[in-house]
Amino acid sequence: VKYQYLTHLAHAFCKPDSSGNLIVPEDFIYPELVQTAHKNAVKVLLSMGGWGNCEGFPGMASSAQNRRNFIKQTIKFCRSNGYDGVDIDWEYVSNPREQKDFVKFIKAFSTALRKKDPPLLLTMAAPAGDYWAKWINFEELADFFDFISFMTYDFHGPWSDHSGHHAPLFSCEEDSCGSMDDTYHYAISRQVPQDKLLLGIPFYGRSFDCSELYTGYNKSEFYDYKKILNLTKSDWTHIWDPCASVPYLQKID
Numbered sequence: 001v002k003y004q005y006l007t008h009l010a011h012a013f014c015k016p017d018s019s020g021n022l023i024v025p026e027d028f029i030y031p032e033l034v035q036t037a038h039k040n041a042v043k044v045l046l047s048m049g050g051w052g053n054c055e056g057f058p059g060m061a062s063s064a065q066n067r068r069n070f071i072k073q074t075i076k077f078c079r080s081n082g083y084d085g086v087d088i089d090w091e092y093v094s095n096p097r098e099q100k101d102f103v104k105f106i107k108a109f110s111t112a113l114r115k116k117d118p119p120l121l122l123t124m125a126a127p128a129g130d131y132w133a134k135w136i137n138f139e140e141l142a143d144f145f146d147f148i149s150f151m152t153y154d155f156h157g158p159w160s161d162h163s164g165h166h167a168p169l170f171s172c173e174e175d176s177c178g179s180m181d182d183t184y185h186y187a188i189s190r191q192v193p194q195d196k197l198l199l200g201i202p203f204y205g206r207s208f209d210c211s212e213l214y215t216g217y218n219k220s221e222f223y224d225y226k227k228i229l230n231l232t233k234s235d236w237t238h239i240w241d242p243c244a245s246v247p248y249l250q251k252i253d
Helices: 031-039 057-061 064-081 096-114 138-144 180-189 225-232
Strands: 008-016 043-049 085-089 121-126 147-150 197-199 204-208 220-224 237-241 246-250
Touching: 008 031, 008 057, 008 064, 008 085, 008 121, 031 043, 043 064, 043 121, 057 064, 057 096, 064 085, 064 096, 085 096, 096 121, 096 138, 147 180, 180 197, 204 225, 220 225, 225 246
Parallel strands: 008 043, 043 085, 085 121, 121 147, 147 197
Antiparallel strands: 204 220, 237 246
């Protein structure tokens, strides 16, 4: 890890259960990571949730007692293991009840974290588009976060009916799937301050078995970072898309 390029690390993932107990996976504790980061002036956040790991959030947030239980246990764990704060990755808040409970949870959590000496950080991984983000009261909650990281990737994949860039900077061809630029302007419209707004960059990719962008395909696959690096050394062609302002690789059989 080249710590000189970093300010924060998010150590993923722990999670709540539906009663508000903190669930820590086996072999999660990693003191060497925290110690080395701190030696390089990098803060470490305890990341909660993540895709497929959020089933306990609705129950935890549904009552004051469950919220207090989770907040107390999480703060104790952070203090015992040297974490500088907590990152919330609830995928996703998805109905009016959860929307109201999320507000109560974040306000209570932020207040408790900021009472500590030194204060602990609270951050969030936020959905990139209105489909899920509409359930987050950014206007009301922005002040309670130290920063909000929008998940500006997976704009196209096996769920979309056409091929397209995984994380385009700009939208092209009247594509409605979104882009980093679309997300930025959406966040600003929802009153997220610029100095708290982060955009995510994926270190993975997705393929489509078609000859052109924004067309139909039969199969879309996930490519991890190492596999992509190997492709750049083979017979795949590197292409720059001046409209979306991102590169992609293409193999023509």
